[in-house]
Amino acid sequence: MSQSWNGTAVRLAFDVMFKRQWLAIPHVTVTDIRYINFCELKKAGCRAVVYDKDNCITNPYEDHISLRVKPGWDECLRVFGRENVLIMSNSAGSSDDKDFEKARHLDNVLGVQVVKHGGKKPGGHDAILQALGGKDVKLEELAFVGDRLLTDVVFGNLGGMLTIHTQPFSLKRDNRVAKSVRTMENALMLPFFRWLRHNRYRGALNERVQTHPLLSGAGLTRTEPLE
Numbered sequence: 001m002s003q004s005w006n007g008t009a010v011r012l013a014f015d016v017m018f019k020r021q022w023l024a025i026p027h028v029t030v031t032d033i034r035y036i037n038f039c040e041l042k043k044a045g046c047r048a049v050v051y052d053k054d055n056c057i058t059n060p061y062e063d064h065i066s067l068r069v070k071p072g073w074d075e076c077l078r079v080f081g082r083e084n085v086l087i088m089s090n091s092a093g094s095s096d097d098k099d100f101e102k103a104r105h106l107d108n109v110l111g112v113q114v115v116k117h118g119g120k121k122p123g124g125h126d127a128i129l130q131a132l133g134g135k136d137v138k139l140e141e142l143a144f145v146g147d148r149l150l151t152d153v154v155f156g157n158l159g160g161m162l163t164i165h166t167q168p169f170s171l172k173r174d175n176r177v178a179k180s181v182r183t184m185e186n187a188l189m190l191p192f193f194r195w196l197r198h199n200r201y202r203g204a205l206n207e208r209v210q211t212h213p214l215l216s217g218a219g220l221t222r223t224e225p226l227e
């Protein structure tokens, strides 16, 4: 029920706090994946969607899609096709997952590919391209969806992906450290970085977080969730 120490993420977190705040600012924020307009996302040129797992599509450490967000998940599979939907987790498929047993189990249960990156986000961009094997796809043509700013959003932005930030939907089984860090990220860090963006770094920072090829002219979010 726990994840091992992620030194790279901690070092990068300091870099984000003091230098590259834009890395932790998502392009799009939604309550959960039912609010993403997948048809518009595809129309905008997105070729595949990569998801974080825990607290984004499943309850922490569970194997099935949360019933609450299932309408959004099903819509994503329908629009993009299973072969273009991936899961990139810091548990299954990561360095914590011996012989990728959990990842293989989830491949079968969820019917989509869990990326076997053997590391921890924010590393692993190459593994995503490999998992999409031979499609000549670029990271800029992908969307990354996750609930954590310092892992998921930073990971997506580092790779040049469109980043979609979701709110956690279950804190019940999450570990205490993850819970506290996430609360700090959402309640303090993101509002502060957004304030910086509007008040201190209008030029360069704005440009980096507000422009992305997949954002052009598309209404990527819904006002009502899919049911």
Ligand SMILES: [Mg+2]
Pocket (backbone or CB within 6 Å): 052, 053, 054, 055, 056, 146, 147, 148
């Ligand atoms: Mg998560």
